[in-house]
Amino acid sequence: MVTDPEVLDQLHRDHANALWAYVVRLTNDRAFAQDIVQETMLRAWREGITDASDTNATSARAWLFTVARRLVIDEARSARRRREVVAEALPDGHTGDQVDAVFDAALIVDALTSLSPPHREVVVRAYYGRATVTEIAADIGVPPGTVKSRMHYGMRALRLALQERGVTR
Incomplete structure (x- = not known):
């Protein structure tokens, strides 16, 4: 050598x-x-x-x-x-595993079904439909104050339902 x-x-x-x-x-x-x-x-x-x-x-x-x-x-x-595959540019970001997101969605759907129909309707329209209190009130035919009240108690019940399922803050 x-x-x-x-x-x-x-x-x-x-x-x-x-x-x-x-x-x-x-x-x-x-x-x-x-x-x-x-x-x-x-x-x-x-x-x-x-x-x-x-x-x-x-x-x-x-x-x-x-x-x-x-x-x-x-x-x-x-x-x-x-x-190996040559790429022109790097991907935007790591998407990760979607399994956790699927389980989280199933958990939330399960918790939402435990709410009363009026509370569930207001919560779903506000968070998933992105509707304002005024829009929700006009759509379901109740005063805006009732929508706010249902939202408050619906969210409180949802939080409790999620805690019962093991989701903590």
Whole structure:
């Protein structure tokens, strides 16, 4: 194994730029080409490849290019590469698992069914229909004060029903 840093530096100076250009031509990916050059130089270090003599220089260069080409081929054939999908932009955000949302919705529906029909109607129209007190009063034909009262007692009953089902504040 070659341990002399000067020999390894010279090998890098002599071949890294040409090797990088070669890999860029193969892959059209500058960052990936840099990774391949780095891995190739690491393998050269492990194998003890040097340019100590003029006759060895040609064989070292050929060895480096062969290793780089094989690394590119191996990466193209890898399972990781086949499963990766290149996206133009990152997704907006993590959506996460929707299981909790489904269970929460079922829990709320169950709690809403425990309310009296007048209280449930006002709560559902206000929170799910986004209707104002005036709109709800006009729709169901009761005074706005009655809507406010039903909303207050309906929300209180809903809070109690959710607490009974294990939902705490």
